[in-house]
Amino acid sequence: MVFVFGAEDGTLYDSEIREILMPDNFTLEVMGRFYDAKYVDTEEQLFGVTMDVIEHTLHHELGHALIHVLDITITGKEEDAVDGMATMLVILTNQTGSEIALSAADLFDLEGEDIKEFTTEDIWDEHSLDFQRFYNTICMIYGSDSTQYQYLIKELEITQDRAEMCIDDFQRQSKSWKKLLQPYLKDKTILN
Ligand SMILES: [Zn+2]
Secondary structure (H helix, E strand, C coil): CEEEECCCCCCEEECCCCEEEECHHHHHHHHHHHHHCCCCCCHHHHHHHHHHHHHHHHHHHHHHHHHHHCCCCCCCCHHHHHHHHHHHHHHHHCCCHHHHHHHHHHHHHHHHCCCCCCCHHHHHCCCCCHHHHHHHHHHHHHHHCCCCCHHHHHHCCCCHHHHHHHHHHHHHHHHHHHHHHHHHCCCHHHHC
């Protein structure tokens, strides 16, 4: 499997040639969106949050690639499954993983604001709505550390009942992905 940066197409996993394609304009678009929204104060921070999104996106495409190449069994929408896998992997394999996932969540939120009126295409699209992807990612972040991220639940006015489910969701999704990926890991400790 090959990662192609500066690709013409993408961002996507091309199953015919088994390549993950990441075009430069995706990076620029992400950076532009954070810049326009005045999401951060400094250039260094802008670079940082953009790299966070690239990392999360690469994990998302890696999810598609693993499902295809390893013929991994999943149920439900593949896009939702790989969003969950990306968030879980980013959180569990980085010291600042939750903050990386938070940048990715906030980008979904900014993208969601683009839509002034939902079309049928938005509804039948293979991806969940951007706002749903935002809340799903926030849910995973909270679920991974409910003490540290209690403030998100408060800020977003998510009920405590719903938030409790996020803790179960994170554990269930992590357990499932660990089980699915463990046989293929050279270093079995990486997802402990
Ligand atoms: Zn996808």
